[in-house]
Structure formats: structure tokens, C-alpha cells
Amino acid sequence: MAWNGDEYVLINVPCDDLRPDAMSPQQAAEQAIARLSFTTPDVGFGPDPNNNRFGMLPVGFNVWFFPRGGTLEPASARDSVGGHEVNLSIRVKEITYQLGDGTVLKCSGGGTHRPADLKRDIKSPDCGHQYEQKGEYTIVAMTTWQVNWTASGASGSQEITLSSSRSLSIGELHSVNR
Template structure:
């Protein structure tokens, strides 16, 4: 059976939020047979606006932060500015875990929600892990335990680069259309891993 053609009507649209003194542009409402709740407006020339493309463009312009990498224990808190070989290292990030925004483009109101997914950590020594949760380390823990969900222990002294790549999903909603866009954000931080040696000092 051939599907029925789209129905074109001319609805009345209220003024857009934040633009009370500007009348709405002329719209035609294109209702697809498979999505009767969707209303596709036209631009000033009368050409139907590609709502999904407009929403995707808005979603990609949403500012998503890079991972704010934290290392525990903090190597900056010791005079050598390093992590000893064999010491359990904890990794976590402190950026927001979700973001919400609303924008209006070409008269279309677009709602966006960005949700953080797993973070992949590379430690520079050939080790890569994917962390679905990341527990912050308390400043002082005795004896030092390994991280319960996102950590590593270096076995060789060297200067390493820790890289974190976080996957985000941006969900958008506009005029009855919805969609999702996966994106990634990456950040790196240097880390010096050294060896501590005990020295016996003869008393007087």
C-alpha cells in the first residue's frame, strides 16, 4: 500500500521565548504520515527546515568539558613530586557528569541533555583500562589500598603520560523529533614514577 502524502497545514505559533517583540516567521506545518505529532516549519523562503539536521548542529555546538584528571595520592604533595614504584594509584575526574541546555535556532526550540559515559585511561606503560565509575581517593589512607574501580600500579620508574578519554552522549529533542550523538573528550597529564630507597644512618 502506498503511504498517504504528508499533510500541510498552517498552524498559529506563539512568539518564541526571549523574543517577545519579534513576530514568529511564517510557518507551514508538514506532518509526515509516520510521525503525526511532528511539525516541520519552513524558513522565510517557504522551504521546509531540516529539523534533525538543525538539532544535530545545535547539539554539536554544546560545550562538553575535557576530563579533569585527578591522581591520588597527589604527587605534588611530596618533595619529589612523584609516585613511587609499586604504589597503588587512583584515577578519577571532577567535571560535571551531565549537562542540560535549551536553544532556539530558526525558530525551533531544541532541548539537549549530555550524559557522561565510561572513561578510558591509558597509563603510558602499555596499560589501558575502561572505568565506568571512578572513586576519589581520601587524602590519607593507611595502609594504601588499590582503587576499587579505576587505578593502576606502576612497576618501572619513568616519566609517563596519563590520558583520559571520556565518551559522552548528547540527546536532543525538537518538534517531536529526537536523536542522540556520541562524542568524546580527551585530556592528558604527566606523571613521574620514581624509586624510593631507604638509607641507614649510623648513630653517634
């Protein structure tokens, strides 16, 4: 309403952000993607050094890397933004591990959990490493999700990467004969 000097007059003002042409399908998709909630997986490795009395893994031992928890399963979502119906499909594209010694592993499946009852030192089938020197290593896992979208006849994709980290102690074990 506005006062014109004699009376209040109702003014009809169009709301541009509700019209589909006010926001492009890509802009609508970007806003819908920004509303998504991802839980970053924690870094998992096996065997667990906390399960031995030394609290570390030995130099040269095969360490398996894998994600623990987080948003890992493919999913879909729908949102209405700026007059567009946005359909989203989400999946983990890859998990990249920076192992603290200069090694980088790209694991499309994220890695395989090492069975807790596995007693032998065997290589991971898809995401493992052997440390050659003792030390404290910080492992950083960068999870990349691919989000495909469709809105009002348009389509596209976007990647989202989040990271988590965990420390790992690698040491030397020496046998002592008595």
C-alpha cells in the first residue's frame, strides 16, 4: 500500500524470485546443493594399532585404509528453489588419502575394511600402503561426492569435497632373545 495524498492505494509489485525465469536452473540447483548435508567419513585403517600393547603398527606392515561412517551410500533428493523443481542424485566419486609420507592413494570405492580377525600381514585388495620409516603420520582423507542435477529441462553436475584426518604411529619392533 502507498499513500497518494488522498487515499491508500494497493500497489501490485511482482515477486521476481518466484518466477522460473528470474533464476536460472543452474542457480536453483546450486542453491539446492548448498542445502544438502554431508557427513564426512572418519579415516579408518587396519589393523587398529590400539589393539596391540605397543599402540603402533610396525614399519613395513600392510596398512589398509577405508572410510568409517559418514555419507557413503548413493542418495537422491528433491527441492523447490526459485520456481524450479530440482532433482539431485548424490554418490561418492572417490576418497583420496594423503598418508603423511608423501604418498597419495585414490580409492574409487574408498577402501576395504580389514577383517578384525585377520592375523596375517596381507595387502589390501584396493587401498593399502606400507610405511618405510618410523614416525607419527597424519592421514588426511578427502571424500569427493558427485552431485548430478536436473531442473526445468536443464542438467549438470557439481563435485563437493570434504576432509577428515587421523594420526597413525609407525614404529620399529625388535625381538629380544633371552
